[in-house]
Amino acid sequence: QVQLVQSGAEVKKPGASVKVSCKASGYTFTNYGISWVRQAPGQGLEWMGWISAYNGNTNYAQKLQGRVTMTTDTSTSTAYMELRSLRSDDTAVYYCARDEPFGYFYYMDVWGKGTTVTVSS
């Protein structure tokens, strides 16, 4: 069955970086894209960006431009999201979700279980 398995929880200090992985299985990785969505404690869902596993194209949310990088490794069917210069308000659960391969529209049909990132001094 289609699955996205994310890496484990992280605790980081302000100013550090975090890299979260999302390993796909049960489907052809390069036929889709991956969106990243985060959820701060007790809050709603915030789209962070998208990467095409087909051609590596990316789209990032404007507020995260310059701090976020999304990549894929097609040899291992894994997507990565790196967030730099962490602040306390980056504390959230980070989700990956399978999405459209070309970024024309978005539908997020399968989600990972989430990775908790805590930013604290």
Added chain:
Amino acid sequence: DVVMTQSPLSLPVTLGQPASISCRSSQSLVYSDGNTYLTWFQQRPGQSPRRLIYKVSNRDSGVPDRFSGSGSGTDFTLKISRVEAEDVGVYYCMQGTHWPPTFGQGTKVEIK
């Protein structure tokens, strides 16, 4: 960005009774291919979001038929015909037509 506005934000429901959630967008969600990329997600307590409905009214595999989606243009509705205990959680609408994709604030469904 397209603003998605859900109502109500809190919905206490009696078991076995119907429930309805409204989602309105600040602009039309009809894409150039003629489809409307309006999606509904369910997030049970402590779980990740799960897609229930895509393109306004299409149920995902395994989603009970008591869930239905309807609407067009800028006005959409998720209905639960008879609420069960397992339906407790937060429901989000999302538009995927315009960049960036945006979510509603979420509607918390609880049992009275």
